[in-house]
Amino acid sequence: MTEWKPSDGIEATTELMDIITCDLSIAVLASAGAGKTELLAQKASYLFFTDKCVWPKRILSLTFKTEAQINIKERINRRCGHKATRFDSFTFHAFCKSIVDRFKNVLPENERPESNYDIVFRRQDANGKTNILMGDLLVLAIRILRAREDLKMMFSCSYAYVFVDEFQDTTNEQYELLQLLFQNSETKILTVGDINQSIMLWAGARKTVFTDFLNDFSAQNKFLVKNYRSSSEIQDVLAVVLQFVQNPISTFQEVSTIPDNCSLHAFSDEHQEASFIAHSINEAISSGINPSDISILTKQQASKNTEILRTELTRLGINNLDMTDLQDALKEPLGQLFSLFLKVLMRPSPQVMTELFKVNLALNKIEADDDKEEELTTHLLNFIAVKKELITTATTADDLLTYIQSFIHELGINKIKGRWKQYKSPDYFNHVWQALEVHLRNMCNQTNSLEDAAKLFSAENSVHLMNIHKCKGLEYHTVYFMGLEDQEFWNYAEQTFEDNCAIYVALSRAKNCICVTISKRREHRQNWRHDNRNSTFGAIKPVINLLKNKCKFSAVNHSN
Numbered sequence: 001m002t003e004w005k006p007s008d009g010i011e012a013t014t015e016l017m018d019i020i021t022c023d024l025s026i027a028v029l030a031s032a033g034a035g036k037t038e039l040l041a042q043k044a045s046y047l048f049f050t051d052k053c054v055w056p057k058r059i060l061s062l063t064f065k066t067e068a069q070i071n072i073k074e075r076i077n078r079r080c081g082h083k084a085t086r087f088d089s090f091t092f093h094a095f096c097k098s099i100v101d102r103f104k105n106v107l108p109e110n111e112r113p114e115s116n117y118d119i120v121f122r123r124q125d126a127n128g129k130t131n132i133l134m135g136d137l138l139v140l141a142i143r144i145l146r147a148r149e150d151l152k153m154m155f156s157c158s159y160a161y162v163f164v165d166e167f168q169d170t171t172n173e174q175y176e177l178l179q180l181l182f183q184n185s186e187t188k189i190l191t192v193g194d195i196n197q198s199i200m201l202w203a204g205a206r207k208t209v210f211t212d213f214l215n216d217f218s219a220q221n222k223f224l225v226k227n228y229r230s231s232s233e234i235q236d237v238l239a240v241v242l243q244f245v246q247n248p249i250s251t252f253q254e255v256s257t258i259p260d261n262c263s264l265h266a267f268s269d270e271h272q273e274a275s276f277i278a279h280s281i282n283e284a285i286s287s288g289i290n291p292s293d294i295s296i297l298t299k300q301q302a303s304k305n306t307e308i309l310r311t312e313l314t315r316l317g318i319n320n321l322d323m324t325d326l327q328d329a330l331k332e333p334l335g336q337l338f339s340l341f342l343k344v345l346m347r348p349s350p351q352v353m354t355e356l357f358k359v360n361l362a363l364n365k366i367e368a369d370d371d372k373e374e375e376l377t378t379h380l381l382n383f384i385a386v387k388k389e390l391i392t393t394a395t396t397a398d399d400l401l402t403y404i405q406s407f408i409h410e411l412g413i414n415k416i417k418g419r420w421k422q423y424k425s426p427d428y429f430n431h432v433w434q435a436l437e438v439h440l441r442n443m444c445n446q447t448n449s450l451e452d453a454a455k456l457f458s459a460e461n462s463v464h465l466m467n468i469h470k471c472k473g474l475e476y477h478t479v480y481f482m483g484l485e486d487q488e489f490w491n492y493a494e495q496t497f498e499d500n501c502a503i504y505v506a507l508s509r510a511k512n513c514i515c516v517t518i519s520k521r522r523e524h525r526q527n528w529r530h531d532n533r534n535s536t537f538g539a540i541k542p543v544i545n546l547l548k549n550k551c552k553f554s555a556v557n558h559s560n
Contacts, residue, residue: 004049006042007079015224019190020046025219027167027210028192036192037068039224040163041075043190047161048083057160061089064166066332066422069094072165088159092174093134094421096141100132103151106144113140119425134428138173145180156185166472167193170209179216189217192224230511233259237551238508244546245500254550261513264484264547268559269521270308276558277480277517278312281463284478284513291319293477296465297506299488299499304524306465306482319455319462327470329435330459333420334408338436339458341407342400344384345391346454356380363415383410397444397453401437468502471509479510482517484544485535487525492539503543516547520559 006016019028020043030036040061047053061076063069073089080087090098097119104112117132126133132140145152162182164170170178182189191213206212213219230238236255243250267273277296285291298305302324313320329335337359343352360380366372387403408416417423423432443453455461464476481503486492492499507514518535525532537544547553 004046007045010038010042015222016042019043019222019224022220022222023052023188025189025213025217026191026222027213027219028190028222028224029210030192030194030224036165036194036224037072037075039192040072040165040190041079043163044076044084044087045079048080048086053086053160055086058086058088058158059161059163060095060159061087061163061165062095063089063091063164064169065328066091066094066420068165070333072163091422092177093137096137096177097421099141099144099151100137103144103148104140106147106151107140111140111143118427119422120427121431125427131427138177142173142177142180145177152181155181156187159187162187162189164189164191165193167191167209167213169193170206172206175206175209175212183216189213189219191219230508231261233257233261234507234510234512234514237262237514238504240550241504241507241546244543244550245497245504248496248500248542255552258552258554262547262551262553263514264516264518264544264553264555266518266555266557266559267520270519270523272558273482273517273519274309274312277309277482277515278316278318280515281313281318281478281480282316285318289477290461291463292460294463294480295471295474295476295478295509296320296463296480296482297468297471297509298465298482299468299502301524302465302467305488305522307524309482310465313463320465321456321459321462323459323464323466324470326435326439326459327466329432329439332432334416334423334429334432335436337408337411337416338404338440341404342440342454342457345388345400345403346451360411363411363419380410383407391450395450397441400444400450401440468506472505474509475511476509477511478513478515479506480515480517481506482519483522484516484518484540485522486537486539487522487532487535489540500543514553516553518544 006020010016016039019026019039028036028039030039044059047059053059061069061072063072069089069091073084073087076087076089077084100113111128113128113132114130117130119134119137120126120131121134123133125131126136128136159182162178164178178189181187191210193210210221214221233255236257237259240253240255243253265273265276267276281291281294284294296302296306296309303322306322310320310322323330330339340352340356340359343349344356357377357380360376361367361370361373364372364376366376387407390399390403417429423429440453440457443456444450447453447456464474484503489499518537520535521533522535523533548555
């Protein structure tokens with residue numbers, strides 16, 4: 001067996017090596033910032049270079065979001081070199097689509113999609129033939145696998161190992177897919193997740209998925225708990241919060257040292273809260289912190305909960321973006337291409353140009369130093385030069401969108417669809433494009449120049465605002481967590497575990513500083529049925545007490 005060691009810069013801790021070298025199915029419970037994605041990359045490297053995953057067998061990676069799927073694949077490419085060709089990275093939906101596309105003839109004719117079906121996102125747009133609902137791809141794949149035992153064997157014989165990231169978000173149907181394909185086979189499954197980040201139960205996540213997996217796949221439980229993201233102070237805080245999430249009624253220890261950068265603030269209303277947060281952020285930016293390294297999180301309704309704050313930030317000249325609906329579109333490959341070309345037009349840099357050339361080479365399946373590289377690069381440079389000459393002070397958002405559309409067609413729409421299969425659905429392509437177009441128009445309306453609009457577009461120079469469920473996987477120097485109130489956690493008594501997980505996720509995004517705020521009154525919480533403008537704290541009181549008494553947050557009451 002070839003001797004293997006982790007990549008340079010990766011600490012070969014006992015817990016990391018125990019997971020990497022284990023040749024059984026494993027459920028890895030990892031804490032925030034522990035390096036879950038890097039674990040998968042190192043495990044793949046180990047399996048390939050030691051021939052544990054012997055040729056021609058492959059590794060299958062299943063994720064929930066396209067962003068995660070691309071991130072894992074890129075890391076595997078860096079860590080595994082040419083062996084990465086035997087690593088198949090899919091989202092669950094893309095994997096199911098590949099099954100449906102190849103084996104749909106297994107289905108009865110009345111249940112079978114047409115060959116050139118489109119994926120749609122609303123039930124009313126689906127007809128089961130030419131338009132297939134995204135969520136139904138999983139159902140169709142399961143029907144196919146139930147009908148054909150030989151297909152199940154084909155997958156288990158092809159894949160020696162399967163990786164599943166963010167396993168705590170697995171639904172009943174996704175878990176059934178794993179059972180159909182790999183239960184009672186020789187395939188080893190590595191699931192990675194954080195039971196304390198189980199914030200998707202409302203979306204159908206299987207609450208007992210880790211316990212079920214341990215039993216159904218004879219898997220071992222292992223832990224990856226060292227936090228590489230946060231300061232030691234915040235690591236101490238998170239350790240205490242973690243104990244609370246796991247058992248909120250137990251007696252547990254408090255932080256070893258009082259954290260200097262963790263605070264809890266109570267305000268009489270949103271205006272007082274907004275003024276404090278905005279001036280605090282202004283001071284942070286003046287001290288050298290990049291605005292994009294600051295996040296403002298809310299449990300829900302980020303747009304409404306931060307409306308007054310955003311007005312105050314804008315008044316102080318602080319760029320800010322509501323990322324709740326924008327996050328996914330910007331992380332899409334189409335969003336990255338959109339953003340890259342916008343930068344090339346408005347504020348080019350060597351780094352941006354290099355990144356764009358790499359994408360162009362990859363789409364044309366040409367390696368660097370290939371004879372065709374110079375010709376391809378020169379052609380793209382000429383295209384960019386022509387478009388840049390068209391940019392004047394009179395250029396409008398419509399003009400920019402036209403130039404970006406022509407760039408997408410210059411790269412080759414079919415090449416883009418070939419590389420990123422989700423864009424074979426016109427509905428999905430248009431869904432992402434529409435979000436990007438609306439965002440660009442908004443940025444052009446908010447700024448005085450196209451260059452400023454381009455800066456804001458990619459959210460690189462802006463404070464990020466979003467709901468908690470959009471922040472998983474992200475990290476910031478400073479996190480402001482707004483609204484620790486009963487009305488924001490309106491169902492806390494019924495979903496205590498899930499809401500405590502959400503609070504843990506919010507706090508664990510911070511590397512250096514956490515600021516939690518409470519407002520005794522929020523004007524937007526009123527409609528014809530309810531008047532919830534005045535906040536209450538009965539249900540959420542245990543969390544407030546936890547932060548004050550066990551985590552030792554400095555508590556300041558600004559409402560007196």
